[in-house]
Amino acid sequence: MKARLIVTSESPLSIRIARSTASYESCRYIPGTTLLGAFASAHRKIRNDETEFTRFFLSSEVFFSNLYPANFQASEFSNTDLRDDEQPVKPVPNTARSCKRFSGFRFKSDPDKQERHGVMDSLIHWGLFAVSDQTKAEILTANMKCTYPVERNECCELLDTFSGFYRHGTNITEIGKSAVTTRLLTRTGISRETGAVQEGILYNREVLNEGQQFWGMMSFADESLYDEFYDFAEDVASKGLLRIGNNLTRGLGKLSLTEFQEFVPDNILSFKQRVLAFNQKFHAEAQERCVDLPHQFYFPITLQSDAIISDSQLRYQTVLNGEYLHQALNLADATLVYQNASTRRVIGWNALFGLPKAAEWAISMESVFLFGYNGKTDDVFYQCLYDIEQTGIGKRTLEGFGQVTVADPFHSEVNEYESRDENH
Numbered sequence: 248m249k250a251r252l253i254v255t256s257e258s259p260l261s262i263r264i265a266r267s268t269a270s271y272e273s274c275r276y277i278p279g280t281t282l283l284g285a286f287a288s289a290h291r292k293i294r295n296d297e298t299e300f301t302r303f304f305l306s307s308e309v310f311f312s313n314l315y316p317a318n319f320q321a322s323e324f325s326n327t328d329l330r331d332d333e334q335p336v337k338p339v340p341n342t343a344r345s346c347k348r349f350s351g352f353r354f355k356s357d358p359d360k361q362e363r364h365g366v367m368d369s370l371i372h373w374g375l376f377a378v379s380d381q382t383k384a385e386i387l388t389a390n391m392k393c394t395y396p397v398e399r400n401e402c403c404e405l406l407d408t409f410s411g412f413y414r415h416g417t418n419i420t421e422i423g424k425s426a427v428t429t430r431l432l433t434r435t436g437i438s439r440e441t442g443a444v445q446e447g448i449l450y451n452r453e454v455l456n457e458g459q460q461f462w463g464m465m466s467f468a469d470e471s472l473y474d475e476f477y478d479f480a481e482d483v484a485s486k487g488l489l490r491i492g493n494n495l496t497r498g499l500g501k502l503s504l505t506e507f508q509e510f511v512p513d514n515i516l517s518f519k520q521r522v523l524a525f526n527q528k529f530h531a532e533a534q535e536r537c538v539d540l541p542h543q544f545y546f547p548i549t550l551q552s553d554a555i556i557s558d559s560q561l562r563y564q565t566v567l568n569g570e571y572l573h574q575a576l577n578l579a580d581a582t583l584v585y586q587n588a589s590t591r592r593v594i595g596w597n598a599l600f601g602l603p604k605a606a607e608w609a610i611s612m613e614s615v616f617l618f619g620y621n622g623k624t625d626d627v628f629y630q631c632l633y634d635i636e637q638t639g640i641g642k643r644t645l646e647g648f649g650q651v652t653v654a655d656p657f658h659s660e661v662n663e664y665e666s667r668d669e670n671h
């Protein structure tokens with residue numbers, strides 16, 4: 248079973264991205280690895296129970312996840328579904344595009360306060376361009392400029408990449424980006440010899456401000472395990488022991504538990520409808536633009552967290568491809584037709600042993616892979632894709648790596664540049 252977990256920062260959070268001392272930036276979300284480490288070290292402090300420790304943290308029965316910023320408190324979002332914590336928060340996919348000058352979701356934008364011209368997803372356009380053997384450039388050029396209406400004309404700025412974390416309501420036209428506020432803290436160095444302030448050592452650390460919420464989804468082998476973990480998590484939080492990130496001894500990193508409730512994911516029927524809807528839209532757009540499709544069926548896989556994938560010889564993979572789907576996930580006949588992916592080095596700190604974890608290469612969250620498929624679209628096919636979405640891919644899924652969405656509606660339904668009068 249799955250449960251959504253929402254925490255609130257009670258003091259500033261500092262989560263280092265790199266080990267280098269030159270880096271002052273903080274990660275904008277709480278990585279699953281950090282969350283697992285925080286709960287594990289709290290367990291050591293308040294429970295003397297090795298069996299429970301093993302069940303919670305070592306036996307692959309509790310899956311942690313990244314917690315993404317869920318701050319939709321801006322006044323324009325009052326009375327919208329964006330404040331509904333039942334709705335997931337996800338990273339904006341790499342294929343999203345927005346006006347270069349006034350970027351952001353158009354939904355509930357107030358031009359007098361903060362002008363936002365809208366967001367669209369470019370995956371279907373890039374996918375069609377790719378399957379046309381890159382001959383139909385007009386598909387891309389027709390969707391390069393901002394069409395936001397300004398004084399009887401259009402904005403006409405170029406569309407640029409757009410990133411962050413978003414949530415949409417039950418109707419996807421209600422969509423917005425989460426705020427994440429940060430500040431710089433200036434700190435003095437401490438002398439190792441005297442334990443007092445070291446002269447001449449002053450450094451800056453970026454922190455995420457207190458009072459912000461973070462949303463994630465954990466998985467449990469069964470309901471009784473969820474109940475046990477729930478009691479433990481409440482105990483930890485009520486004792487003020489849920490602490491994450493760096494500089495804990497200086498009062499940073501304190502979290503409170505805001506919500507921890509069962510989450511019911513899409514069942515296979517609604518999952519199937521979603522996958523079919525993407526394929527239908529892809530075919531319809533292909534027909535409209537006279538592109539012959541070499542495959543019968545198309546589906547995208549979008550990374551909701553970094554994924555660590557290695558091949559049979561344990562080499563890190565920088566893409567998801569048909570061979571991987573076949574060998575690791577048992578889905579034959581799929582071919583990668585388009586990708587918008589990036590990679591990143593994952594560092595970590597093992598809070599259990601107080602040691603750094605080996606660095607690994609991951610395919611970054613927000614990466615998007617579009618597959619063409621010529622096999623049978625039977626129950627086995629849908630079940631296989633459903634399982635990929637439910638259990639994740641690659642290594643360290645226990646720490647929240649490898650979370651994916653198949654046929655995310657973002658790719659087929661987010662286009663605020665199509666006229667939608669209520670959003671203007």
Ligand SMILES: [Zn+2]
Nearest residue numbers: 346364393402
């Ligand atoms: Zn614009």
